Amino acid sequence: MVTSPLDMADEGRLERLSAMLRRRGVVLPAFDIYGGVSGLIDYGPVGAAIRRRLTQKWVNHWLSHGDIVEIDSPTITPESVLVASGHVGEFNDLMTECKACGSIFRADHLVEHLHPNADSLNSEEIDKFLDSGIECPSCSEKAWTPAQPMNLMFSTTIGAMSTGRTAYMRPETAQGMFMLYPALYRHFRQKLPFGAIQTGKGYRNEISPRQGMIRLREFNMAELEYFIDPENPPVADLNRRTEIVSLVPDPDGAHAGETRMSFGAALTAGIVRHPTVAWFLARTWDFLVEVGINPEKIRFRQHASTEMAHYAEDCWDCEIHGEHGWIECVGIANRTCHDLESHESHSNAKALRAWRQFTEPRSQTLDRLAPNGAVIGPTFRGDASAVVAALETLTDLPDSLPFELEIGDGKSVTIEEGMVERRIETVNVSGEWYTPHVIEPAFGIDRIIWHVLDHAYEEAEKEGEAYTFLRLSEGISSVDCVVLPLFDKEGMPELAREITAAINSLPHARAEMDSSKSIGRRYARADEIGIPWALTVDHTSIEDGSVTIRRRDDQLQVRVFTDEILSRLSNGTIQELF
RNA sequence: GCGUUCGUGGUGUAGGGGUAGCACAAGAGGUUUCCAACCUCUUAGCCCGGGUUCAAAUCCCGGCGAGCGCACCA
Structure with a gap:
């Protein structure tokens, strides 16, 4: 077995990274003062901000498609929903x-x-x-x-003890989107395709949580359910996508073995079987790269038919490489019509479908036996409605009367002359009902955050001393800039406070102030948790209102007026200062 | 869940039956005209519960937690 450079672990790096995450309030064990609980974590002040910003980017990423909306549903889920979805049986x-x-x-x-x-x-x-x-x-x-x-689900009871309904904490957010399918279908004016996203907590009572924030019992999920017409799946143009990605196709299939190619080529070659799935693989890639995942450490792995989830017809994992090896961080599944069909049969809902309008109305000739209720009713009494239903579904019409008709439950009745009338009708059919198929990209937010931190964490050396950077992408760090009075006197802290407040009054920018200890130490603290910009208030600032801005990634500094920094923070053009 | 190694300030570590040290970090003050400088002071710790013992951070048992291996992971 060949060891790739990716597998060569840097001794102790994982421990040092984890220690930093605890020390700086990024990710910590939950309920620590009571001994902690395996599989539960806290995001501290820095981590919670990172999580919120990354999740918001995820929401914006999908909302920008225009045919995707956000919903929010309960985490407590009645048992019947999860029986229909298959989770009660499978779990x-x-x-x-x-x-x-x-x-x-x-x-x-x-x-x-x-x-x-x-x-x-x-x-x-x-x-x-x-x-x-x-x-x-x-x-x-x-x-x-x-x-x-x-x-593997956490169970609970809704309502008082004796009359309570059994329920579970949701193991995935997806069921919420299926529950809302009728509302979504109305919202989108009965036109597919459309999608719904939801972010939130999911719960799985893992036997043995391991590997820090990789296998949690309560975790942050972000899922998209994209409803399509299986006969007319949306096909996006992948030809403009030139990036070359790693693919690990089904080991039992015709394309077994790791390959590298573009998304378009993978679809053309039949490695990715579904055009919409291919499109979501590409959009998943876009998101991960945007939030700072190293593209070299992403690969897409197709499930073998033996490991496919109970609901999936084709399934790809997006795996990211980090300190724990290759970890599944996103699952992209073609769930077909499984969920909607199952909910339709388990519930009383008849509305989990979509209408497919034919381009030309089809003329259909119906050859049927029309029941004569006035005779059938009195003759069969209690069975009459079953007889009528059986006649409606009869496909092979008998050549002559009387004949034996199966009406279900092993019963049959004799249909005689006068009970039915043979009719040949021609009707115009303008469309048909069908159950939409669902393509589901499901993101494990905690796992993605772990890898964002892992890929951003860089151990460097500065004048012989260990020095660490967290090279987070813009908009992911806990705050955008730290404002530093060079000295904690002579009007500098007051001006720094004003600048901090001005930045925080912008809609999407965050700043915090740090005035304790030497300036170099404060830069180091900011670098360690990935704050991209440091504004330093010095004597010149007091005179003319300019400050120096320092870029984390190369420690370059330029002097700029505060107003310009504010406007560039607003329109995202800070980088152009350098 | 089984096996195994381990659990000491915020972080990293030393001690291993008799006063718990160190480094870094943090707080207050001083000094300092931009990259973890320096000086003074301060805060802060033996995972939890039993047992053995005159005495337990230390030894024993159990629990909880962490890492690793096996199993599990829809």
């Missing part, structure tokens, strides 16, 4: 423990060679297979505890 894997060595396994995996569809077995059936002499993969003993469901 209730039966687990069993080896009595000898204590190892835990998914029971269905242990017996899958004995049953074609082990996943569907109930706990008693699984126990029978387990008792038939299954060896423990780790210690080869054959003694198993009874299989028990282990749900």
